[in-house]
Amino acid sequence: MKYEKIFLVDDEDIINAIQTRIVKTEFPESDVWKFNNAYEVLKILKEINYDPLILLDLNMPEMNAIDFLKKLENKQYYSKPLIVILTFSKNEEELNFVKNHPLVKKVLWKPIDQKKINSLKGMI
Numbered sequence: 001m002k003y004e005k006i007f008l009v010d011d012e013d014i015i016n017a018i019q020t021r022i023v024k025t026e027f028p029e030s031d032v033w034k035f036n037n038a039y040e041v042l043k044i045l046k047e048i049n050y051d052p053l054i055l056l057d058l059n060m061p062e063m064n065a066i067d068f069l070k071k072l073e074n075k076q077y078y079s080k081p082l083i084v085i086l087t088f089s090k091n092e093e094e095l096n097f098v099k100n101h102p103l104v105k106k107v108l109w110k111p112i113d114q115k116k117i118n119s120l121k122g123m124i
Contacts (some may be wrong), residue, residue, distance in 0.1 A: 007055070008055050042071055059087050
C-alpha cells in the first residue's frame with residue numbers, strides 16, 4: 001500500500017533520524033515528515049484533508065501517545081490517520097489502551113527495523 005505522507009513522531013532526534021532512513025527505504029514513494037512532539041502533528045491534522053500514516057512514539061515528555069489519541073477523539077479533524085504506535089514500554093495499562101484504540105492499527109516494538117516497517121505495507 002502507498003502512503004502519500006508518513007509522519008514520524010519521536011522526541012529523540014537520533015531515533016527519528018534512524019527511523020526516517022528505514023521508512024524512506026521501505027516507502028520511497030512517500031513523503032516522510034519528522035516531528036519531535038505530538039502537538040505539532042495535532043496542528044497539522046486540523047489543516048489537512050488527507051489521511052497520513054503516523055508512526056507515533058508511545059512515551060514522550062510533552063504529550064504522550066495516549067494523550068494524543070484522547071485529543072483526537074475530542075476534536076473534529078478532516079483527516080482520519082492510520083496510527084502505528086512505536087514503543088519500548090512493557091506497561092500493560094498503556095499497551096492495552098493503545099492496542100484497543102480504534103485509530104491504532106498496530107503496535108511495533110522498538111528498535112524498528114526494515115522487516116517491521118515492511119510489515120506496514122499490507123495494512124489497510
